[in-house]
Amino acid sequence: MTVPFRFGRYLVALLWHSAPWGFIGFAVGCVFGTLQAVELLESVDDSxxxxxxKVVHQCAPSDPANAADAEQVKGRAPGLSEHASPFGQTEARAERTLERPPP
Structure with a gap:
């Protein structure tokens, strides 16, 4: 299929004159798309x-006067981690346990 020279020149001129408007439309579309994305992220952040x-308010103690009375964890002595043996002694005990398993 061949295109007459005049019709080809017309198509090139049409493309030449419509290209700036296409670029402007693309730029405006990008700006509005970016603004919509920012608004969406802000609404997600607010949600x-x-x-x-709500989670913080649900987890807060119902009576602030009793908030200082924390329950002791069962099965653990208070301050146990402060009196832990040094790392070397613990490592030696672990090696002895691996060599001779307890009866």
Whole structure:
């Protein structure tokens, strides 16, 4: 299929005159798309903040006067980690246990 020279020149001129408008439209579309993405991220951030605020309020003690009375964890002596043996002694005990398993 051959295109007459005049029709080809017309198509090139049409493309030449419409290209700047296409670029402008693309740029404006990118700007509005970016603004929409920013608004979407802000709304997601607000929703996350509200959800976390609800979780914090649900986990807060109901009576602030009793908040200082924390329950002791069962099965653990208070301050046990402060009196732990040094690393070398613990390592030696572990090696002895591996050499001779307890009866």
């Amino acid at each position: 996350f903040y509200q959800a976390m605020t």
